[in-house]
Amino acid sequence: MDNQSQSVLENNRRVLKNTMLLYIRMLFVMGVSLFTVRIVLKYLGVTDYGIYSVVGGVVMMMAFLSNSMSSATQRFFSFDLGRRDYESLRKTFSTSLFIYILFSLIVLLIAETGGIWFLKNRLTLPADRLDAAIWTFQFSILSFIVSIITIPYNALIVAREKMSTFAYFSVFEVIAKLVIAYVLSISVYDRLIVYSFLMFLITSIVFLLFRYFCVRQFSESHIIYVYDKGLLKKLIGFTGWNLFGSIAGVFNNQGANIILNIFFGPAVNGARALSFQLSNSLNQFVTNFMLATRPQITKYYAKGEMSNMMNLVFTSSKFSFFLLMIFGIPILLETNIILQLWLNEVPAFVEIFTKLTIFIALVDSLSYSLMTAAQATGNIKSYQAIVGTLLLLSLPISYVFFELHYPPYAVMIITLCVSIIALFARLFMLKGMISLDILKYLKDVVLRILLVFALSYFSIYFLSSYLGDGLLRVILVSFVSALLSISFIYFFGLNKKEKTFLKTTVNTLIQKYQFNK
Template sequence: MSKTYSNNNTQIAKNTLLLYFRMLFTMAVSLYTSRVVLNTLGVEDFGVYNVVGGIVSMLSFFNSSMATSTQRFLNYEMGQNNSKGLRNVFVNAVNAHYLIGIITVIGLETVGLWFVYNKLNIPQGQFDAALWVFHCSVLSLFVSIISTPYNAAIIANERMGVYAYYSIIEVVLKLLIVYLLVMIPYNKLTVYGLLTLAVSILMQVLYCIYCIRNFSECRYKWSWNMQLMKKMFFFSGWMLFGCISDMLSKQGVNVLINIFFGPVFNAARAIAVQVQAAVNNFVTNFMTAVRPQIIKSYSAGEFQHMYRLVFSSSKLSFYLLFVLTTPVLIYTDFILQLWLKIVPEYCVLFTRLVLIELLISSAYVPIAQINQASGKIRNYQMAISIIFLTSFILTYALYKIGMPVYSTFILSVALATVGLFVRVIILKHDNAFPASTYLLKVMLPLIPVAGLSLVIPALIYKYTETTFLTFLLNSFIGFISSIMVIWIFGLDKVEKSFITEKISSRIHKK
């Protein structure tokens, strides 16, 4: 194993651990605060908050595409060791994001506001409060947009510890929000919107200050490079199709649920999505640590190392998620009742279906980084855009003919499966991706590994009474049995060697 490969993997492992520390701390607080907010606002107001916030995020699609573009160009210049180019990318990214922020606010305060007034299903007595939530969400989004280049700089420089430390501040402030929400004798929906905005602004300011003090390229000095701007917008332009369609498949579907079924079902979906996000954070944090290495490897021409990294991270992404989702899928109703007390209708079914979709999609997240690193994104983005748009269009058609609210979640599972093969085929065509090797060595082993890992937890659940003790015991046994099956059948020699080497070095060091 080469020294470069070992050093890069060590950096990935260190960053992943820091991000996991951040995630575990924030997840614990978020789950508690969600329970209090749901019980304080009530199911209906909780649903209103989520659907109104969803309208705002529907117009954040251009920022999402430009954020990916910014990080890609920063990582590419780092791979070339070009400090001047790095500064040039950052300054022009800031200019672009201010422009995006202004356009987004204008769009939201005109078209978005009209949609809230005329299309959403909001209880009459809470309409004024919903407007407060809308305006607070717009301002929060603007702050987030103009801060995006600074967040991208932290990830590009692989300073993952910053997220861990700053998240402690953020979750403490969220706990304060919960306390004030209960104590302040005013409309709870309005108070929650204002306090959430205040925390969002403060955190973005802290991240910007850190970047300015620690990264020389983040000290803004006016510059306008039209050629570079065109490249960045061209790259984000193709990403834009994917972001718009992804937004429609998520927030667009959320709006359809509100129109056809009402805010109570928005609350159920919001809880399911939060569980999905909490579990997905493990993979997201892992990929946040891996992504810069993939792009830098491509920039430096180290393609074999890049493929090895992509293959290993695809398997590990799935395994990490599978180990976490197994007890949640088996004990969904017990967990939600224990967590929320008030469990909205269909919440259990929604949660199980979004987790199944997440498991399918987790394995192909790493291969998308090859597409971004190469810059050949047109065909890839067009294909996944069609898949996401299909989700929105078919959901509308299903609801229009009277199908039940959960039909959109079943549809998402089916489209995630189709999307896996579409992505692999396009990457093979555009980037000479070794598709057959990926399917045989990465994807094929996942099925028997998952099946064998489920046997023991499923048997324990079937033949024991569900209590908190049996839940903990089964989760522990399932974790151990899954790790053993993954080690025996799910990892190749190089991956086992790397893990063994790291454990051995830690023991000897101590």
């Protein structure tokens, strides 16, 4: 085996190791998070939970926006690391931090003027909860600002592929949120305000942990004064256009929440927020996988290894979909039972919202590696302008449909259609950016995942018709679904190279275990 092949194999094994580590963390985080949501919903009530989802929705959009902006920043860090240019990395870190501090100040100015006005004059809120909503908004904005400043530290840890540290901090955060749920149960003050304040407190502590670790471990995280006009222009241009794409995604999400509030009130916001809690937990499977693969895609591009990069992009698209599908199919088939077990009393529209959000997540899972490939080039102006504009179209279309008296879940169907269109737009954009072979992608990725999904879904649907109801049914369906899905993935979803790599990795792990034993 030549040096390049050996390097690719080692990189793939590192990706697999980091992915497994992140999944162990994710399973714990997901379980605790879902339990925490149940407790928070119980003590806040569906109306206050809905108010938090729309007024404090800046916290929810913060997760999406921060992850997206972090991936953009991490692109530059990974690029410098791929070239082993540590002096450039140091300059890039300090310049990025300055840009995010400036951005957070702009957000604060806009929020304290236009945001407060919109909250008081345009949202549908119970009159007796207006003061609590304003406090919630203030703490949410502070949480958002702290999260923005955390981005360079978060991105540096991912670029350095220190996934164990990333996992530990995430576990701390979710345990802290579980403590919040307990505090709500004993609080004698306004629970919505208490909840918002404690969420801000956790965000601040997580920032301090990230910064402390980076300063201790990575010399490039020591802040220096640097004025490099070329670097500043490049970072602002890239970050600005990436921010446009991120904001388009946020507006697509949070804007839909506001439109739903205007037409249907906070109870529907609460139902949608609950469905997103479940789908977001599933999305962690894809997010963790992409956290492990994203640095490698960028480093391959930085080193000019385009063939290896393209192979990883294709494989990442497939595996992202498959990982989500394995857990998504049982939820699609047993949505009502799962929601009853989780929430006891299921609010209206939660079931249909949940199913549609899972389908949207499945479509979007194919796009994550394509986004990373586009960002790796550093030339994203046209890409973000086209894709971002497409995502924003769902808002005016949804507004028109609600004016025509369509039901609340129409916004989710529109979002699903826009996501499919955006996927194909990304493919055509990448054809010009990195010479991506669209026909090969459709054949090797799209056709394979459609075949595997159809075989898995309808096989399990047929078998589930012979089972009873309740928890035992959910367990059996989940178990059988996992077995059948993994089998179909192996025989119909993977190509020869992927099967060979999988066999080699499994054999290596078995031999390592036997040796240690």
